[in-house]
Amino acid sequence: MTRVLVLGGTGWLSGRIAERWRDAGAQVTCLARGGRPAPAGTVLVHGDRDDAEAYAALRHQQWDEIVDVSSRADHVRGAVAALGDRTQHWTFVSTVSVYADDVTTGADETAARHPAAQPGDAYDYAAENVAAEDTVLALDVPTSVIRPGLIVGAGDQTDRFGYWAAAFARAGDGPVLVPPLEDAQAQIIDVDDVAAFAVGTERTGIANATGDSVSLRTLLEVVRTRAGHTGEVIEAPPGWLEEQGVAYWAGERSLPLWLPADMPGFTARSNDAYRRAGGTFTPLVDTIDAVRADEQQRGYDRVRRSGLTREDELALLDALP
Known part of the structure; x- marks a missing residue:
């Protein structure tokens, strides 16, 4: 049985990802602070990612897939340090906000990004996601980075x-x-389309998950x-x-x-890679x-x-x- 760890799993998008993996027959564990329930049929492990010991209960387990949706680089660094050698595949859900150019229309995943946030910097959504992406992409296992546009639903x-x-x-x-x-x-995308795209351990690479402009x-x-x-x-x-x-x-x-x-470029990103990788549109x-x-x-x-x-x-x- 496929063993999946969702870092989160009780939020809007992460909960749907956990449900999709569950419905695909996976054994799903969700790591969250516990203020909200995890989806039925999944296991909730309590852990506050501000705490250095948040991953203590998970360090001795092996996973086929780990999914992270955090927009905080320190959270992602902590998870990778603790669990990066415990999984066969890692998926990080980022954002199209990482791109520095909001003028050019039709830009794809090779477009320049904002500078990565550094430890101690004031929080900046785009810069934090860039730093988080870099941390995940440096792993020695196959990785997927999903960059959604405006998620709706x-x-x-x-x-x-x-x-x-x-x-x-x-x-x-x-x-x-x-x-x-x-x-x-x-340029929008349904939350369930992003969740469906996040389910799968064979896909690697980076994709803008968004609908047509x-x-x-x-x-x-x-x-x-x-x-x-x-x-x-x-x-x-x-x-x-x-x-x-x-x-x-x-x-x-x-x-x-x-x-x-x-x-104009912010609402006109290329979604060709998403389509090629099997992304769907509600x-x-x-x-x-x-x-x-x-x-x-x-x-x-x-x-x-x-x-x-x-x-x-x-x-x-x-x-x-």
Whole structure:
């Protein structure tokens, strides 16, 4: 039987990876702090990766596969030091944010990355992932580095993609504020597609796990249709939005998926390597329907990590020149 260790296994993506390996017939162990349950049919080992002894209970076991999704280089270094000689294959889930060039469209996995984070540096998401990749790629066993784009799907706690399903659904026949859509692109991937791609010990190398680049206008129109919105869609000028304190991409008081115009490459990475390695794509409407149902269950007007409240959105619409 294939023996798999998922470093995590209780989070959104790592939990789905653990489930996929379990469903493939593997014996799955999850290492996590224990604040959340591991998927049914897997074994949870408690360990805080800030603790040097986090891997003590695992050091004398052999694994066919280890999967890590941490975005902290110190966590990855600690895991590799403790377990790097205890597995036949290592998969690290990184991010397309490692790339230094956000202008060039169609760039593949050979594109230059940001400088790697050094011990003692202030936390930087991209630099930490670069350092973590370097640590994994230096192993003496076969390795896979997966660089997802924007991961979406039911259960996403970042609220970036889900915001739009909620915004259109809650508005009904009322207006919805959107960012400038001319020339804007989006590039997403379903969480279950990333999880499926992470399952397999024969694959090696680096791959951008992301969908095809699509017009943001088209994407939002599909979300709008599936949410049943019949009101007006109103675009706001970028300068005006910035003056009003509306943020790009994500976070409090933001319009998610909106990016500065000088970043066209961020949403147009090549996914050819992912396709060649057997990566799959969930139909867009299926992903949107799953997200819409999840948003409805969790509440359209709940407190969010990204987006605008309906009250704030209406106030901005009223203030538009």
